[in-house]
Amino acid sequence: MFEIVDKSPDGAVLRLKISDTLTRENYHAMITVLEDAITAHSKISLMVELTALGSVEFRTLLDGLAFDLRHINDFDRIAMVGGAGWQDWMISVTSHLTSSDMRYFDVDDADVA
Numbered sequence: 748m749f750e751i752v753d754k755s756p757d758g759a760v761l762r763l764k765i766s767d768t769l770t771r772e773n774y775h776a777m778i779t780v781l782e783d784a785i786t787a788h789s790k791i792s793l794m795v796e797l798t799a800l801g802s803v804e805f806r807t808l809l810d811g812l813a814f815d816l817r818h819i820n821d822f823d824r825i826a827m828v829g830g831a832g833w834q835d836w837m838i839s840v841t842s843h844l845t846s847s848d849m850r851y852f853d854v855d856d857a858d859v860a
Contacts, residue, residue, distance in 0.1 A: 749777040752796070759788040766799035774807045778814055790823045797829040798854050815841070822847040826860035829853070 749769065753762040761784060763777065784791045825847055827838050834851060842849040852860040 748773050751780065757788070758784055759790075760792045760794075762794040762796070764796040764799075769800065769803045769807055771804055771807045771810060774810055778810075781814075781818075785818060785821045790821055792824040793822060794826040794828065794860055796857070797827060797834055800829070819845045820847070822849075824848045825850075827851050828857045828860050 748767050749763055749765045751761065752764050754760060761780070763780075765777075781791070781793070822845070825838075827834055827850070829851070830853065838849050838851040850860070
């Protein structure tokens with residue numbers, strides 16, 4: 748599931764938390780929020796907390812890839828906070844495909860993100 752933890756007054760900066768199982772239905776609800784913000788601001792900044800992520804449905808991963816390709820340059824900054832090595836690796840690889848400033852932060856450094 749996902750929740751909006753916080754957002755800037757103008758809605759251009761969003762802080763999301765993804766936890767438990769991320770279903771396709773949850774994911775599409777999150778995408779609607781992101782696409783609305785992108786439509787309103789052209790570029791947005793995003794902080795995503797993945798500290799309690801359980802699993803992600805495979806079809807959701809494919810949908811995520813499609814979203815990423817459509818909006819690869821629509822993010823100014825992306826901060827991912829997590830506790831798993833694959834999350835750091837994912838940001839390292841993905842950051843080379845976009846002009847966005849993408850960084851991974853360990854849970855202990857969440858306040859820096």
